[in-house]
Amino acid sequence: MPASKHSDELVQKILEMLLDGMWINEACRKVGITDRTLRRWRQDDDKLRAQVDDAQKMGYMKQLETAFSKLRKAKGRDQILRADKEIVHLEWIISKMVPGFEDKRKVTAEIKTVQVQWLDDGDEDARALDPSADLLSPGSDTDLVH
Secondary structure (H helix, E strand, O other), X not given: OOHHHOOHHHHHXXXXXXXXXXXXXXXXXXXXXXXXXXXXXXXXXXXXXXXXXXXXXXXXXXXXXXXXXHHHHOOOHHHHHHHHHHHHHHHHHHHHHOOOOXXXXXXXXXXXXXXXXXXXXXXXXXXXXXXXXXXXXXXXXXXXXX
């Protein structure tokens, strides 16, 4: 990487903006280069690539903290939904950049038996369904149509 192409000062400004949570294309625009130029510099310099990647990760984490703060302060359905959407988006981005990062809001449920009741001519008929059974196979004991 030729030293005349960029200065350490320019790179430092970009890294600071990334650490503050700014998107890479926005940071590049503010210093007067394209994100394509930065991408090319990163390809030529492993140290710069590592610095930019680390700054981006920290910036995304800072954005995520801000989004969680917005969610805690949200008043009303629209603000809650907006904050949640931002959180989901940032978690997706971070999960692609940071090995081992995963959504902490996973919902799991274990269902052993499902009780389904049909009312026919005043007659109650209750059948227990096995959730692992193939409900769509013809002639099974657990047909969906009664």
